[in-house]
Amino acid sequence: MFDHEFARNALEAGSAIALASGLLGYFVVLRGQVFAGDALSHVAFTGALAGAVAGVDERIGLFAATVGVGVAIGALRLGSRADDTVIGVVFAWVLGVGLFFLTRLATGAGGSGVQAAHTLFGSIYGLSAGQAHFAAVVALGVIVLILAGARPLLFASLDPEVAGARGVPVRTLGVAFLALVGVIAAEATQAVGALLLLGLLAAPAGAAARLTARPWLGLALSAGFALAAMWAGLVASYQLASVPASSAVIGAAVAIYVGAAIVATVGGGRWRRSPPIEVETGSRP
DSSP states (O other): OTTSHHHHHHHHHHHHHHHHHHHHHHHHHHTTOHHHHHHHHHHHHHHHHHHHHHTSOHHHHHHHHHHHHHHHHHHTOSSSSOOHHHHHHHHHHHHHHHHHHHHHHHTTTSOHHHHHHHHHHOOGGGOOHHHHHHHHHHHHHHHHHHHHTHHHHHHHHHOHHHHHHTTOOHHHHHHHHHHHHHHHHHHHHHHHOTTTHHHHHHHHHHHHHHHOOOHHHHHHHHHHHHHHHHHHHHHHHHHSTTSOHHHHHHHHHHHHHHHHHHHHHHTTTGGGOOOOOOOTTSOOO
8 A cells, every 4th residue: 555655645644634633623522612623624615715716725725714714713702712603603604605716616717626526525645745744744733732732721621710810821722722723624624625524623532532531641542543543544445446535534533433432331431430630720620
């Protein structure tokens, strides 16, 4: 398999994207912001089409749209975190704009079907070496940032009121976190597509949350599950040429979640038993 350059490129980009998605996804689930992740995946579709209509690199549209909307959702929140009303309004607006750009693309020079398909469902085996290197560097940068801010972000996620009283910049952290989700949404769109991106964010993290209540162990499990799903999906897709890589990756992620749910159910919850969580100040939320 790895005698082929396209497979090596897919593994390089996919591994880094999966690790970043797993780490971010754990906080997405912990903070109850799965709907925000879903909205940003659809923003990626609109951003890619906007870039195509403008005649620029698709990644410019992807990053500009997802990061911009992620920051906007975080800034427009009403409570301690982005609320569903704000996200729903942004979601509806973004879909309308996406339809507008899709129509413009369809009435232009052609190629709208291929462009839309790649954006919606991903094309990880079509990445060039340069695109794979860029994706890996961006994802590794996100990993470094999320690990550097993991402790205060954990504190702000578990008890935002106490965190704010202790001087943690809860609002700033929330905006920065959604901006990082936007970055990974833009990059992961090339691997699994806008429609399936949520699966890579939510399924491994959900599986980890089923198995443990310890945040640091859950963070590690989420990243490991996402990486395992990516590798399993790439291998399965290579062996079964009729199965798209993105479908195989998400299928593996969902299978991991189902397996974790079964283990947690059969185990009667003992997998999640743990001492109280201690965060930055030693408080026990």
